[in-house]
Amino acid sequence: MLLLLSLTVSDAWARPGMKGGNSAAYFVINNDSDKPDTLYGADVKEDIAKRVEIHETYDAGNGKMGMRHVPFIVIPPKSKVEFKPGGYHVMLIGLKETLSEGKTFTLILRFKRAGDVIVKDVKVYVTPPKK
Numbered sequence: 001m002l003l004l005l006s007l008t009v010s011d012a013w014a015r016p017g018m019k020g021g022n023s024a025a026y027f028v029i030n031n032d033s034d035k036p037d038t039l040y041g042a043d044v045k046e047d048i049a050k051r052v053e054i055h056e057t058y059d060a061g062n063g064k065m066g067m068r069h070v071p072f073i074v075i076p077p078k079s080k081v082e083f084k085p086g087g088y089h090v091m092l093i094g095l096k097e098t099l100s101e102g103k104t105f106t107l108i109l110r111f112k113r114a115g116d117v118i119v120k121d122v123k124v125y126v127t128p129p130k131k
């Protein structure tokens with residue numbers, strides 16, 4: 001039986017960050033299949049960060065926002081999940097080099113069903129690009 005894995009990632013971009021600091025990557029996961037999939041890990045192909053984690057932003061009270069690591073995110077069938085500022089993001093922790101505007105890198109997103117999805121040319125923007 002031919003198994004069609006129609007899971008794609010689009011609209012990827014990342015925030016600038018200083019060497020030693022952090023950056024965050026954003027994108028849209030489109031699950032066109034009729035089965036849910038689970039994002040359980042992320043990495044960067046180039047050696048630009050000490051750690052790469054899936055994060056969510058939450059309301060920490062008193063008007064403050066916090067963020068924390070989440071072990072996995074389920075992507076329901078026939079749906080899209082947007083990673084964006086103030087929501088889910090992939091955190092690049094401990095940058096080994098400065099990521100300035102225009103720099104690109106390759107993101108690897110690990111899914112239970114679709115396997116590793118390679119997102120090429122994730123570009124660093126100061127202002128989020130318009131879709």
Ligand SMILES: [Cu+2]
Pocket residue numbers: 024055056067068089090091
């Ligand atoms: Cu974060």
